[in-house]
Amino acid sequence: MPATVPMFPGDIYDSAARSAADMALKLSRDDSPAGCAALLKAADDMGWNLALLPEDRGGLGLGYEGLTAIAEACGAEGGPLALAGSACAVPELAALCPEPIRDRLDAALNSGKVMTAALGAMVEDQLRDNGLSLSASGDSVTLTGTLAGIDGAVPPDHLLVALSFGDKVALIEVTKESGASYQVRRRMDTRHALAVTFATPTAFTPLAVLDSAAITEVEARCALVAASEAIGAAGRALDMTIAYLIEREQFGVSLSSFQVLRHKTVDIFVACTVARGTVTEAVLALDSGSASLRDLALATLETRAAASHIGKEVVQLHGGVGMTDVLPAAKLARRLLMLDYEYGSTARTLAQLAGYPS
Amino acid sequence: MEQVEARCHFRGNQSQENLSMSDTADLAEFRQEVSDFVAANCPADIRARVASYHKIGVEDQLAWQRILAQKGWGASTWPVEWGGTGWSVRQRFIFDEVQAEFDCPPAPHQGLRHIGPVLIAFGSPEQQQAFLPRILDGSDFWCQGYSEPNAGSDLANLGTNAVLDGDDYVVNGQKIWTTQAHESQMMFALVRTGRGDRKQHGISLLLIPMDSPGLEVRPIISIDGWHHLNEVFFTDVRVPVANRVGDEGAAWTYAKFLLDRERLGPVHQVPGGAVLARRVRELIETEVTGPARQGERAALLGRLARVDSRLMGLRRLGEEAIEALAADRPVGLSPSVIKLAFGALFQELTEIGAEAGGRRQALDFTPPEQGNHPDEAEWLPNFLYQRARTIFGGTSEVQRNLISRRLFGN
Known part of the structure; x- marks a missing residue:
């Protein structure tokens, strides 16, 4: 159970x-x-x-x-x-x-088209790291270079890209006809991610020009969905850890008989349970229309911290076997450690929280 | 050691509460009624002491208890026939929550929440008549005689013994960490009246007047500089057999009953945490100011954000526990998780508070009871006192043991 x-x-x-x-x-x-x-x-x-x-x-x-x-x-x-x-x-x-x-x-x-999105903040990272360049002129935005870190495993029919410039965001749509090429990459947690390359300057007419706050909110909501995945991963990783500690013997006894390991496991359980509570609270607030950006940020802040703690502790509690990349628990650990690279980060969430009214 | 009651703010979610719209409206009306009464009747000087973490004496607690009793709100958890309010679980938590928001003093809970319910369930009619009304109307303050020098987490190891002599028990031994024993009229005490197969057997529950001959109270000054705690020595203290609750040697059963009744106890702490977090934020915003302290301020606010995020999760766990209790479903491990997580969280909160507002007190620390900084909130003594939060009511290590048994099945 x-x-x-x-x-x-x-x-x-x-x-x-x-x-x-x-x-x-x-x-x-x-x-x-x-x-x-x-x-x-x-x-x-x-x-x-x-x-x-x-x-x-x-x-x-x-x-x-x-x-x-x-x-x-x-x-x-x-x-x-x-x-x-x-x-x-x-x-x-x-x-x-x-x-x-x-x-x-x-x-x-x-109609079942494959669709995904890349948000402005991610693009800003990639502007620095992967040489994507952006120029805005009149009603159009021109892109050259590569944008990486996009959720997905296959080239999408429609890719929505939020591009920041100044305090505004241009939302563009990249389709099969846009002349972009895709590369499929692997993330730390073995899930696929996409990179899209515009080999030559490619002009787009934005679908909409938005305030950056609107994209910040979308990103916070996506972060909550990613955090929900992490809650599932954390619960399963905990179950696997408990099963392993019961089964594995050292010094002639089950590892689960050692108090320090039991207490570490309890701390994982508590971290997982509290994070689960924050995400649940934020989700209920979102659906009732009462969620503030602060609520979303608090929920993801706690879950990012819990996921990081649990990911590392799961490896530690599995001992050497936790270091293999074939063990399901190790894969879940990497999934948990990946959370802080998805839809923001701990540092960015803290910075955002400093600006939100309490 | 006594646990200071903290009270809570639960944000309800209607779809999760299975409440009808009329129920929701009723609860809103109830909240307003309680708020109006508390605002009008809880003495301002007591509220100011609570808000600034100054010592709340027994007299403050009893004064507020008498006011509540006169209103008919003196015992929200008791049955109506004994003066209870007949409120639902949800109403009781709203009542607690409003009191937290208005900085009301903690209820005299050793009487109201501990021995009172035990007397209602297991006491003789004479005991019920003699003691329950005086708890309700604030006449008596009770202390708890559980811990001993060699019986802390291992409570069943207690050695204070009571030997039957005619119509009395003769009690000899020592209790320790007895909160407010020096201000109490009565003690409920676990004493050993026999030996059984297990050390949990042979323990009885006695009701002992604190002015009994042979009973001596000695102060223990705690780490925060205050006198809350005591040692209590019994030298041939005679306690009438009529003051034994229930059967001889069966007190462990009553202790478990109490534990079961109090399984939502940790949930009460969550909203008090929310009030404290708000106050710490205000402190940082008023005390840690200016360009030179910008980095310090950001660091403190970052730590506070982590506390706020955990509070958010604990609030949901508390809400789920209340819903389960209201629906007569198992409460699960949530209260244990709350107790464990909240202890650390409260300590972190008061630590942030002490860092932001306790510098003067740290550099000029005289016992607060001598009027150290009467005009300042006592962030530093509060931080020191809160070290007890992961000790009293079952240490964090004991909590981890309990949870681990559930997780590992042994």
């Missing part, structure tokens, strides 16, 4: 847990981009990408409660899919566009 309980127990979580387990099994046999494409199709058939989209926009209207229940279930299986980009950023960014564009993007999401 799992040591922790899901954030939102119920049919959505149970169904997602079964599907995620099946996906993880398939992924263990074939984790090529083609294998991932099949999983993406399966997820889309189950409506995961439509979970957040309101019913009046053709979605399932499950709110953040439904989406994060799915994300948590996926996280427990190592997060076979990147849900934050496709299921959160895309519908949230679409909602910021003028109605005709929003409807077109919603229709694309509804």
Whole structure:
């Protein structure tokens, strides 16, 4: 029996847990981009990408409660899919566009097109690191170079990119016709990520020009979805650690008989449980319309800290075997350590919190 | 050692509470009623002492208890026939929460929440008549005689013995860390009246007047410079058999009953933490100012943000525990997690408070009882006192042992 309980127990979580387990099994046999494409199709058939989209926009209207229940279930299986980009950023960014564009993007999401997004803050990082250059002239934005770190495993039909300039953000849409090329990369946690390259200067007319605060909010919501995945991963990593400590013997006795190891395990449990509470609280506030940016930042701050602590402690408690990259617990540990590189970071969240009214 | 009651602020989520709209409106009305009463009736000088972490004496606690009792709100957790309010779990927490927000003094909880419920469940009719009304109306303050020099976390190892002699028990031994024993009228004490197969057997619960001949109270000055704690010595103290609660040798059962009743106890602490966090933030914003201290201020606010984020999670756990209790479902490990996490969190909060506002007190530390800095909030003594939070009511290490048994199945 799992040591922790899901954030939102119920049919959505149970169904997602079964599907995620099946996906993880398939992924263990074939984790090529083609294998991932099949999983993406399966997820889309189950409506995961439509979970957040309101019913009046053709979605399932499950709110953040439904989406994060799915994300948590996926996280427990190592997060076979990147849900934050496709299921959160895309519908949230679409909602910021003028109605005709929003409807077109919603229709694309509804028709099963592969869609993902890259947010402004990430782009700013890549502007420095990967040589992406941006120039704005009149009504158009021109891009050259490579933008990396995009959620996804296969080249998307529609990529929404938020580009910061000054205190404004231009939201552009990269399609198959845009002349961009994609490279599939591996992240630390073995999940795929995409990089998109504009070999020659490519001009785009923005879908919308937004205040940067709007993108900050979308990023915070995506961070909450990623944090939900981490909650699932942390719970499963804890279960694996408990099982390992019970089974493994040293000095002729089970490791679970050593008080120091038991207490370390309790501290993992407490960290996981408290983080779960913060994310649950923020999700409920989001769905009730009462969430502030501060609420979202606090929830992800706690979860980032917990994920980092748990990721490192899981390795320590598994001893040498924790250092192998084939052990499922080690993979979950890397998934947990990855959280601080997704949709912000601890340092950035702290900086943001300093500016938010309490 | 006694645990100072902290009270809480729970943000309800209607969809999670299974409350109808009318229930929600009723609760809002109830909150307003309590707020209006507390604002109008809780003495300002007592509230000021609470808000500035000055010592809250027994008289402050009893004064507020008498006011609440006159209103009919003296015992929110007791059955109506004994003067309880008949409130729901949710109403009780709203009541606690409002009191926290208005800086009311802690309830005299050793009487109200500990021995009172035990007497209601296991006391004789005579005991109930003699003691319950005096707890309710603030006539008697009770202290708890549990810990001994060789019985702390291992409470069942207690050795204070009571030997039957006619209609009395003759008690000899020593209790320690007895909070407010020097200001109490009564003590409920665990004493050994026999030996059984296990050391939990043969322990009885006695109700002992603090003015009994042979009973001596000696002060222990705690790390914060205050006198809250005491040693209590028993030398041939005669206690009537009529003051034994329930059966001889069966007190461990009553202790477990109490533990079960108090399983939501840690949840009460969460909202008090929210009030403290708000106050620490205000302190940083008023004390750590100016360009030269910008970095220091950012560092303190960063630490406070971590505390705020954990408080947010604990608030949700508390809410879930209340919902479970209200629906008669198992509460699970949440209260234990809250107790463990909240102890560390409260200490961190008061540490931040001491760093931001305790410098003068650290450099000029005379016992607060001698009027050290009467016009300042006592951030430093509060920080020192809060070291006890991970010790009293079951140390953090004991809590980890308890949780680990559930996690590992042994």
